[in-house]
Amino acid sequence: MAAFDLAVVGAGAGGLSVAAVAARLGLRVALIERGAMGGDCLNAGCVPSKALLAAAHAAEAARRAGRFGIGLDAPRIAWDAVRAHVQGVIAEIAPADSAARYRALGATVIAGEARFLDPATLAVDGKPLTARRIVLAVGSRPLVPPIPGLDRVPFLTNETLFDLAEAPAHLLILGGGPIGLEMADAHAGLGCRVSVIEAGRIAGREDPELADGLRAALTGRGVAILEGTGVAAVEPGPVLVLADGRRIAGSHLLVAAGRRPNLESLALAAGGVRAGPAGIATDRGLRSLTNRRVYAVGDVADPRGIGPRAFTHLAGHHAGIVIRRAVFRLPASVSDAALPRVTYTAPELAQVGRTEAEARAAGLAVQILRWPLAENDRARAERDTAGLVKLVVHRGRVVGAGILAPHAGEMIGAWTLAIARRLPLSALAGMIVPYPTRAEAAVRAAGTFYLDRLFAPRTRRLAGWLARLP
Secondary structure, three states: OEEEEEEEEOOOHHHHHHHHHHHHOOOOEEEEEOOOOOHHHHHHOHHHHHHHHHHHHHHHHHHOHHHHOOOOOOOOOOHHHHHHHHHHHHHHHHHHHOHHHHHHOOOEEEEOOEEEEEOOEEEEOOEEEEEEEEEEOOOEEEOOOOOOOHHHOOOEOHHHHOOOOOOOOEEEEEOOOHHHHHHHHHHHHOOOEEEEEEOOOOOOOOOHHHHHHHHHHHHHOOOEEEEOOOEEEEEOOOEEEEOOOOEEEOOEEEEOOOEEEOOHHHOOOOOOOOEEOOEEEEOOOOEEOOOOOEEEOHHHEEEOOOOOOOOHHHHHHHHHHHHHHHHOOOOOOOOOOOOOEEEOOOOEEEEEEOOHHHHHHOOOOOEEEEEEHHHOHHHHHOOOOOOEEEEEEEOOEEEEEEEEEOOHHHHOHHHHHHHHOOOEHHHHHOOOOOOOOOHHHHHHHHHHHHHHHHOOHHHHHHHHHHHOOO
16 A cells, blocks of 8 residues: 555645645655646636636727727637637646646656545545545536526536637626626627626625626626526526526526535545535644544635635645645644635726625724726726725725726735735835836825825914924
8 A cells, every 4th residue: 555645635726736845845745636637727717717818808909999099900709719729828837737747846646536445545546545644625616506407408617618619609607706707708808799697796795886897897898797686497598597587598508606615526424524515624724623634725625614715826825824734733824814816807806805895794993995097097098997996994904905907916916915914004005106007096095094184174284384494
């Protein structure tokens, strides 16, 4: 029976990060993957979706070139070439996640499906191995809701969407979260008719004020958005029968209604690992509450019962926690107080910390600071002024930030650091940023916190008195 210091189950973002560090430190590492190396992010998630969005946004830029006095013909979309672009991006990144690379780092890469035989032993396609520490990084898959008739109608998920040989004539998207909205934006930009159906409101986790701006941008580019109504049934066509009786027919159906952890094949009971629908029950250091050999990272980790957060960057953060705890035996714990998230539409919607509603629900006395992109010189120069910076401030510190703007994901980093390090708002308001950039909008928003004090009668009197001094 093979024996290892560390067995990592799952070669997605979190598992690869753990395996790479542990192997380079000289530990005996088994890296087990039943599917494609790189996991969902590389093959069916972050990478192909952003590549498709880049193509769509290029087409949209061509359509809007007239605002600069540049006349261009309507873009001609070559679907085969767009697909080749998406697959080419995956192929360029794949070597960094390949089995060859991890074998070169010193890991034993095993292709197959792992399951527990006992708390210290795994079997991979029937062959047992033991490990002093086991890291479960098996990711998640699309959640398919129990809608009558859905099981009898062909539908797409993010795992199959990028294999379409032809552009959808009318793409129906079930779900208005990040995946649904990004794919709505991508396909609309590539000339497809798109309808999004959401039982609640789109971007339901995000600040409603920012979601309103995103909704306006998407509908302005032709995306039909139906909110506040569920789907009662699905009929061949596909046809969605809504709860209010309306019927919507399309050529293709994309189910983007959430994610569920990949736990069923692991035989967790045999390993003494407790899990629920949201994932593996762990402490804040990502160690299983019922088997001290086992850690969970990424989409399958459910620390403190708060539910998983399906972000690749969080899986990477989890990997660092596990390395510190499982390898170096150092104290470390996960916190989602400064966890950023981005919906990569045009404009992007980035959020970190508490929304206004979350802060008020927690009983915090907050002040809301805003700065619209319409008052930002870079946005004016590029004729792209839709957007808003919104800061949630409590006792002179930012506890939440939301940005709706082009490249908002690039702008949210400073506010993630501010929340994580509890920086005073004065440090952010005084930050020097290049002119002209959209980053100025965030600094201007922070600066509004001090305007009332600056121009208050008492300050004006002080300025007048100081002006009379010799």
